[in-house]
Amino acid sequence: MSNPRVWILEQLDAERGRWMLWLPVALGLGIAVYFELPSEPALWVGPALAALSVGLAVLSPAGSLARALAIGAVAASTGFGLVAWRTASLAAPTLARPLFSLNVEGRVSDIQRLPDGVRVVLEAVRLRGNGVPPPEMMPTKVRVTLSRGAPPLTIGDRLLVLANLSPPAGPASPGAFDFQRVAWYQQLGAVGYALAPATVIERGKPDGFVRTLDALRADVAARILEVLPGPAGGVVASLLVGEQTAVDKNVAQAMRDSGLAHILSISGLHIVFVVGLVMGIVRYGIALVPALALRIDAKKVAAVLALMAALFYTALAGAPVPAQRACAMAAFALLAILLDRTALSLRLVAWSAVIVLVIAPESLTGASFQMSFAAVVALIAGWESAAPLRRRLHERAEFSDHRWAWRIGAALAASLVTTLIASVATGAFAAYHFNRLSLLGVVANLLGVPLTGFWIMPWGLLAMLLMPFGLESLALVPMGWGVEALNAIAFHVAAWPESAVLVPSLPGASLWLLTAGGLWLCLWRRRWRYAGLPVVAIGLLLGPPPAPDLLMSEDGRVLGLRDEKGVVHVASARTDRFVSESWARRQGQEGAKRWTVSADEQAAGLGCNTGLCRWRKGPWRIAMVSDEKRLAEACGSADIVLSTVDAQARCRGPRLVIDRRDAWKDGAHALWLDDLTVRRETANGRRGDRPWVPNSSMRQGAVKAPGA
Structure with missing residues (x-):
């Protein structure tokens, strides 16, 4: 082999036509680096790095690898600066602490249908009650789950509701999903739930194009659920207008376990049907009028109208990331038709990624972006690699006496291979974000995708066309039959042994x-x-990182431990289903249960009894206190005390005391115990000094073991 450097340069030069594909990768790298920083960078850093990179690009020889790398540096710096600017531009007040029994007044900006109710986002908020913040610290947006019996609502209505509010929740444990970061980019300053039925104090109309589309989406979802009020209606609302909150929880879980969850997200399947339907209707409609067909290019007219339809449908669905990607790819393909050019598939993906990242750079960190682009990149690359084999098989089929059998077999094989590639490409991301792997997704997709493509979606698109005339039920009812069959497939496959497995969190x-x-x-x-x-x-x-032995929730009310078998338990008087399930899921377990001990362990003084749990690991004696009356007892006999009540000022004996005030300040806690030390990590300390982190501080340290 020649010199390695020479060989690498030869390979790069031979791949020159693919260099452009790395442009969105560089853009995403700059965004990813921003989110990995322990503190917020100055806004001038990104532009300064971009200017320096531009200078290097200008000084580099044209067409050289040095210039290509410099252009990549420009893209990375641009991504870094773009997300930093967006973070600063979306700064909005956040509620500092929970508030109870408030009168919350605001204008409805979004309506989210739930299986058992309605959730609204209010803007132009006014709060009245005890402890409300001053006007300059009033949250910009508030999300409230309304109680049953909520009045009919439209975007623009002004609503008054008695509710409890709290700041957006932080990670359930260090490294877990960060809803506070998501809420920051949505300018969501508080979340809560209604204590009484809401009152519409003023009917309004949506202002602006975006609000009008939001209102239209909410109206379409309401009309769908009126015709199909059961679980099928929630799936239909998700398929047609992206209203995933309307999907029944059991159905959603079955979809995830069976590998069909991707169908619920508006993406390429939906956009392709919209584009294909519009192009087909327009082209065949023009062809029916010979005088018109001879004078205009029907294909280009159809492409323009299909592009407009795809953009409108994406906006109507709320423009989720998979829909943005699919719409951008469709737009480039349609523009290529208008320009009489052939679109290169991976280039479509690359430019689609650039568009999505420029619009919302924070979407890079979400499972939706990562899984959507991983699937489509892997599929296109896989089919490109298989092109020679596909040509040989096609030639053999053309000269075969059983051509129809070859075509049926090719269709089944293509569906199987497509499902396998997409499942493998997204599997690791699903494991990372959701701690779940679907092992039988191939079977479910072989049944569910054709059903969706050939029955469900055509009826859905017909329902959308009939909706302006009030005739949507004619199409929604048969669409509901198909969705019921799809749900049955999901439940059946999900019920098979080992259809889905939970896996511990990856580093x-x-x-x-x-x-x-x-x-x-x-x-x-x-x-x-x-x-x-x-x-x-x-x-x-690499495998999962070591699991923590002790856990405390961010509000300091829920305590947990991991026993000698590695099973996570709740060891406090109070529990929280979301928190406990998050703890267990990150360890690859289905759910956390109350901690119980054997008779021998009880005789040794371990276990829980009216507000005090005692545990021992190695040399460490641990007490978990949920009752203030047992605090003194715990502090006098333990090395480590975790307390849901204030304890710092009154608990001097133990080597380490963590109480609810520590949790309020530093977020969720996790502790790792060994024979010599205790390692302590907090959610806020792990996230660093970032705008979405309240009271951030780097509180990670070590405590010596007894006798060490």
């Missing part, structure tokens, strides 16, 4: 390695692409 390094290796494998065409496989393998082999 962040795994996500970086899996992404880098997968991109290297998919974006290049020559054999050196296979160097990405060992990188992916290393990412999978």
Whole structure:
């Protein structure tokens, strides 16, 4: 082999046509680096790095690798600066602490249908009651779940409701899902629930194009649920207008376990049907009028109208990330038709990713962006690689006496291979974000995708066309039959043994390695692409990080422990289903239960009794207190005390005391115990000094074990 440097340069030069595909990767890298920083960077850093990179690009020889790398640096710096600017531009007040029995008044800006109620987002908020913040600290937006019997609502109505509010919740444990960061980019300053039926104090109309579309989406969802009020209606609302909150929880879980959850997200399948339907109707309609067909280019007219339809449908669905990606790809393909050019598939994906990241750079960190683009990149790269084999099979089929059998077999094989590629490409991301892997998704998709494509979606699109005339029920009813069959497939496959497995949380390094290796494998065409496989393998082999032994929720009210078998338990008088399930799921378990001990352990003084739980691991004696009356007893006999009541000023004996005030200040806590020390980590300390982190501080330290 020649000099390695020369060989690498030769490979890069041979792949020159693929360099452009790495542009969105560089843009995303800058965004990812921003979110990994321990503190908020100055706004001038991104533009300064971009200017420096532009200078290097200008000084580099045209067409050289140096210029390509400099352009990549420009993209990375741009992504870094863009997300930093967006973070600063969306700054909005957030409620500092929970408030109870408030009169909440605001204008309805969004309506989210739930299986058992309605959730609204209010803007131009006014709060009245004890402890309300001053006007300059009033939340910009508030999300409230309304009680049963909520009045009919439309976007623009002014609503008054008695509710309890609290700040957006932080991670349930260090490293868990960060809803506070999501809420920051939505300018959501408080969440809560109604204590009494809401009152519409003023009927209003949506102002502006976006609000009008939001109102239209809410109206369409309401009309769908009126015709199909059961679980099928929630799925239909999700399929047609992206109203995933309307999906029944059991149905949603079955969809996840069976590998059909992607169908609920408006993406390529839905956009393709819209584009295909519009293009088909327009082209065939023009062809029916010979005088018109001879004078205009029906294909280009159809492309323009299909593009308008795709943009409108994406906006109507709320423009989720998969729909943005699919719409952008469809738009580039339709523009290529208008310009009489052939669109290159992976280039479509690349430019679609650029558009999505420029519009909402924070979407990079979400499961929706990662899984959507991972699936489509892997599918296109896989089919590109299989092109020679597909040509040979096609030629054999053309000369076969059983051509129809070849075509049926090819369709089934294509569906199977497509499902396998998409499942493998998204599996690691599903494991990272949801701690769940669907093992039988191939079976469910072989049944569910054709049903969705050939029955459910055509009826759905017909229902949308009939809705302006009030005739949507004619199409929604048969669509509901198809959805009921789809739900049955999901429940049936999900009920099979080992249809889905829970896996412990992967470390962040795994996500970086899996992404880098997968991109290297998919974006290049020559054999050196296979160097990405060992990188992916290393990412999978890293394994989960050590699980914590003790846990405290961010409000300081829920305490947990991991026993000698590795099972997570709740060890406090109060529990929280979301928190406890998050703790268990991150360890690959179905759910956390109350901690109970054997008779021998009870005789040894372990277990829980009226507000005090005692546990022992190695040399450490641990007390978990939920009753203020048992605090003194706990402090006098334990090395570590976790308390849901104030304890710092009154608990001097133990080596480590963590109470609810620590949780309020630093977020959820996790402790790792060994024979010598205790390692302590907090959610806020792990996230760093970022705008969405309240009371952030880097509180991580070590405590010596007894006798050490």
